[in-house]
Amino acid sequence: MMDIRILVTPTLFGLLLVAEHVVPLRQRKVPTRKRLAVNLAVTGLVFVVGGFLVGPAARSTGEWAALRRFGLCHLLRLPGWANTALGVLLMDLTFYYWHMANHKVSLLWRFHNVHHIDPDLDVSTSFRFHFGEIAYSTLFRVVQVLLLGIYPRTYLIYQGVFAWATMFHHSNLRLPIRLERAVNKVLVTPRMHGVHHSAVLGETDSNYSVLLSWWDRLHRTMVLNIRQDAIDIGVPAYQSPADNGLGSLLAMPFVRQRNYWRRAGEKRHGGNACSDVAPTRMLD
Ligand SMILES: [Zn+2]
Numbered sequence: 001m002m003d004i005r006i007l008v009t010p011t012l013f014g015l016l017l018v019a020e021h022v023v024p025l026r027q028r029k030v031p032t033r034k035r036l037a038v039n040l041a042v043t044g045l046v047f048v049v050g051g052f053l054v055g056p057a058a059r060s061t062g063e064w065a066a067l068r069r070f071g072l073c074h075l076l077r078l079p080g081w082a083n084t085a086l087g088v089l090l091m092d093l094t095f096y097y098w099h100m101a102n103h104k105v106s107l108l109w110r111f112h113n114v115h116h117i118d119p120d121l122d123v124s125t126s127f128r129f130h131f132g133e134i135a136y137s138t139l140f141r142v143v144q145v146l147l148l149g150i151y152p153r154t155y156l157i158y159q160g161v162f163a164w165a166t167m168f169h170h171s172n173l174r175l176p177i178r179l180e181r182a183v184n185k186v187l188v189t190p191r192m193h194g195v196h197h198s199a200v201l202g203e204t205d206s207n208y209s210v211l212l213s214w215w216d217r218l219h220r221t222m223v224l225n226i227r228q229d230a231i232d233i234g235v236p237a238y239q240s241p242a243d244n245g246l247g248s249l250l251a252m253p254f255v256r257q258r259n260y261w262r263r264a265g266e267k268r269h270g271g272n273a274c275s276d277v278a279p280t281r282m283l284d
Contacts, residue, residue, distance in 0.1 A: 005160045016123040020172040039124040045131040058141045062152040071149020087154035096215040099208040110253040117238040121197045122172040165211040169193035177284045199232040201261045224282040230272040236263040
């Protein structure tokens with residue numbers, strides 16, 4: 001599994017990077033070359049923290065739980081494949097709550113904001129997180145693996161699927177709308193996640209799912225009735241090019257925070273939603 005991920009993840013990254021330039025979904029505000037170096041540097045730190053902290057902690061927790069048959073998946077006597085499928089499903093559901101907490105808890109948002117202020121959304125945004133967010137997510141992963149009783153092998157599969165899904169839905173790849181509507185019945189897609197990166201608060205507070213789109217449908221947090229060309233990607237108070245420099249991004253959670261959702265001189269932010277279309281109807 002390890003070998004497959006090492007091969008597939010960078011290959012998929014490269015393929016999406018090319019494909020989103022050939023058939024882009026949203027128009028860029030900033031040339032990619034200006035964002036790519038910073039996004040890759042921030043991503044590098046994420047992989048270091050993920051590889052040395054989150055991964056080992058989650059795997060040894062999984063081993064500990066398997067030895068003692070601790071946690072939900074160990075209590076149910078399921079065949080191997082069903083246990084793996086259930087484990088991945090429950091990891092994806094519980095991550096929905098974790099993602100939402102990163103938006104709702106102000107201390108966590110200080111870090112998660114670094115991911116959201118990217119002025120454009122594409123595959124290079126996929127892992128552009130503050131390394132601090134990845135570091136403290138270790139605690140969440142340990143609790144998640146322990147309570148759900150996730151086998152180390154299931155965790156490896158989940159980790160791969162999580163990374164691939166993240167790259168796919170962050171990409172700026174224009175899929176034919178009918179195809180994307182069909183895929184979105186099951187998976188989170190680029191148009192759906194584009195709404196989550198909108199500069200309008202009510203739109204950012206939607207579409208928290210990572211792999212399966214079902215969790216947003218289930219919790220009624222799905223918002224799709226927004227045209228992609230109406231979406232301004234980013235966070236209103238953090239739109240200057242200097243905000244997205246490497247030093248500024250790394251320091252951001254530790255300095256005084258601005259009023260995120262208000263632009264200078266602007267009182268209130270209206271939404272982009274097309275009100276005569278159901279929120280769950282995907283617009284182009
Ligand atoms: Zn988010």
